[in-house]
Every structure is written in structure tokens, then in C-alpha cells.
Amino acid sequence: MVDITVSVNGAARAGSVEARKTLADFLRDDLDLTGTHLGCEHGVCGACTVIVDGRAVRSCLMLAVQAAGSEVTTIEGLAPDGELGTLQQAMADSHSFQCGFCTPGFVMQATAFLDAHPDAEEREIREALSGNICRCTGYQSIIDGVLLAARRSREA
Template identity: 65%
Template sequence: MKDLRTISVTVNGTPYSREVETRRTLADFLRLDLKLTGTHLGCEHGACGACTVRVEGEAVRSCLMLAVQTNGKSVATVEGLAKDGKLTPMQNQFWEKHGLQCGFCTPGILMTMTEFLEENPDPTESEVRDALSGNICRCTGYQAIVDAVLATAAQARGEQ
């Protein structure tokens, strides 16, 4: 017998109330129940970072969090970054600096780096690399991602 709970959660500014199985991960809730497929599942044990979303402003691995844990909370996914079809400065820099190739890791990296730049608006290259260490990218070699994050920070400071 399934153990079900009703949760109320706000995702990307939209409130939802859904009945979910208590063991359903946040990643599966977002992808399967809300059809927000930008959150990717790679390793499903928190090591790759592809499933990173923000809960109450904090980057979390949605494969390790249960949907019921978000009851009454706010969740942001990659789909919520662009507003009115306009990409964020970081999304634009990823485009300009070729910070993505296959794109599988990109949503998690964007969510991680968005929080990172809010906390550290003037990072060094070493700090960016350290912040990226929890996100695995098999295509880019990271340099273009680092360049995009540093360019985003410089742009926000008015240096570009």
C-alpha cells in the first residue's frame, strides 16, 4: 500500500498542491508530476550535480530530497531562471563563452552557480572551480564554464 501525502509547494513562482508518495524524490516530482524536465538525473545518489535545484534559495540535490520535504516551501528550477523568454546574464554568458556542449549538466551548474554568485559576486577562478567541484561535466573540460561564470560576475559588477 502506498503512503501518500498532500503537499503544497511553490515552484518557479507557481503554487502547486499535489498528492505524492512519501518516498518520491523531489527530482521525480518535478520531472514526472510537474513535467519540468530541465532537472536532469545522472547518478541518482548526489554525486554528479545534474539534478541541482534551489529550495528556499539554497542549492540542493533533488535526487536526495523527498518531495514531501518541500511542503510549504519554494523551489526554483532551471525553467524558472529566464523571465518572459529573456535569458539571465549567466545563461547568456554560457551561450557566448560556449559553456555547454551536450547540455546535460548545464541546468544543475546554472542553479549552483546562480547561488554561488549571489554569495560571492567577485570570485577568483580558483573559487569558481571549487564551487563547480560538485558538478560533473563530461564534455566541456570546464574552462568555458569557468569563463562564463567569471564573465557573468564581471558584468554584474559593471566591468564588461
């Protein structure tokens, strides 16, 4: 077992984990942050995407011990008071999702991307989200939501 401390959604969280435990399992099982979803568990679908030190990462591929000392943001950290952020509201307004399973991964990927590229154009957004899979939508409504959020952020 390895003792780790990780800042998760702005709060220091400690745990004792097996060296082989993934960050996704640590978040879900040890910290009860079940908004991070596990889909393929091979890093292909993007459902488990979280932000680690400002970068979107697949938490099913990262070990919890690798996140020690890092700042991790999960989907729960984007609306700590229950108020939707600009991106979340824009995606809701655009009816971006149906079943919601892939939603946390898309939102986290888009959040990290828009933080780094606030003036992104549609082509760039499509490329940034191309590694996330949704089995319910045709993707256009997801792109529309991210574009709407980018526009709203620029106008604010």
C-alpha cells in the same frame, strides 16, 4: 500519499505524493518540469541541482515532502519569459557546454553561488562547481562563463 504544496518558480504547486518520492521525480513527473535532469541519482553528478530556499540542493537526494512549504527554483524559473539571464547568456557567449545534459545543474549551482558571492574569484568558483560533473568539456569554458557573468553583473 502525502499532500504537499510547494512554491515552484514563483507559483504555488500542489500534489499528492508517496512519502518516498524524490523532489526531482516530483518536478519532472508531476509538474512536467523536465529541465531538471537525472544523472547518477546518487547526488554525485549535480545534474539535478535546483535551488530550495536560496540554497543549491541535489533534488535526487531530497524528498518532495521535505520541500513542502519551500520556494523551489528550477532552470525553467531562470528564464520565464524566454529571455536568458546574465549567467545563462554569459555561458552561451563562452560556449560553456556541448551536449547540454549537465547544463541545468551547473547553471543552478552557479546561480546560487553567485547570489551569495557576487565578487567571487576563479578559485572560489572552481570550488563551488567542483561537485558538478560534465563529460563533454574541459571545464575551463564553464568557469569562463561564470566569471563573465560575475563581471557583467558587477558592471551593470
